[in-house]
Amino acid sequence: MEMKTLADNATPSHTTNRLRVGLHILFWICYLVYEALIWGMVDGEYIQRLAFSSVELPVKVIATYLTLHYLIDKLLLPRKYTLFIVSLTLSMIAFGIVLRILDYYTVYPTFYPAGLHLPVFYFPKILISIFSIYSVVAIVASYHLGKHWHDHQLAAQRLQKEQLESELKLLKSQINPHFLFNTLNNLYVLALNQSNRTPETIHKLSELMSYMLYDSNQPEVSLKKELYYIENYIALEKLRYEARLDISLNVYTDIEGIMIAPLMILPFVENCFKHGVSKQIDHSWIRIDISSNDSTLVVKVENNKNAEAMKTMKPVSGIGLQNVRKRLALIYPERHQLDILDEEESYLVVLRLEIINKMSTPKPVDRLKHFSV
Helix, strand or coil, X not given: CCCCCHHHHCCHHHHHHHHHHHHHHHHHHHHHHHHHHHHHHHHCCHHHHHHHHHHHHHHHHHHHHHHHHHHHHHHHCCCCHHHHXXXXXXXXHHHHHHHHHHHHHHHHHHHCHHHHHCCCCCHHHHHHHHXXXXXXXXXXXXXXXXXXXXXXXXXXXXXXXXXXXXHHHHHHXXXXXXXXXXXXXXXXXXXXXCCCCHHHHHHXXXXXXXXXXXXXXXXXXXXXXXXXXXXXXHHXXXXXXXXXXXXXXXXXXXXXXXXXXXXXXXXXXHXXXXXXXXXXXXXXXXXXXXXXXXXXXXXXEEEECCHHHHHCCCCCCCCHHHHHHHHHHHXXXXXXXXXXXXXXXXXXXXXXXXXXXXXXXXXXXXXXCCCCC
């Protein structure tokens, strides 16, 4: 049978507890030595001062941990302020009297017999005892409260982060069902006609769905990847509109190394089809421009629209601009600017993102990508 040592059986929590106990013991030893040295400098009686402090130490230790783990943890932090003040006052008086009695009958007869001429319950001496105890209690309690506040802040930040992550996952999961429905209908028609475009269309749809469902769970993706899947989205949407649609995707900068939150640009393109192209009777156009200026990424998405149709249009479900606004506020607080210009004949969205990632030097490129039908 395999033998295990105590060290093998020790769990991280046991190790942490032992470390905490060790640090507490070390603190009280340091305090004892410090107090003996400070008082010893007054009269040079270091041994007597060390003995004196050693006798008083148990009272100070008990008063300290009672204050921390009962008065503070059970009364102050739960906001039972009246009970805390009353209990603290009574405990200070009680421990002051206990320390005065302890000193009077143990330390004074041996080291300071002259001090016996005063009564044991001499009030100024009790006050000095209270101050002696609660000066160290105040130091330890300050650290205890500071640590509690720090832990509380960390817990609040962790909870807020978890809530934000949950909300972001929910927002990113809101894929437009109309797009999927129409694409599947188009696939059905292509399959009936035995079109050689069917395999490619299925492949583009599977890649896009994979990006929306899986890649979008990453905090950041490369801009190149986002644009690649926008190309797939555009190619799938073009199946519906044939020759009455003209789309241009223009990249005027070197996008290598630029990282953005996933699905940050695609909703604007989706919005063009949802609120612009689908409402047009005649020719429709969409223009997407990508550029950068220093550490700022600029995305412009513009489409023409049917003004009369837009007046009677009702809001449509999907990712939508409200979704994007929420995501921008969560992911890029104080690091983005979203401008929307709703003109009579066109709709323009301008998004500026402050990019922290190291970016390559921008290089003007004339229509690096261009789609048209």
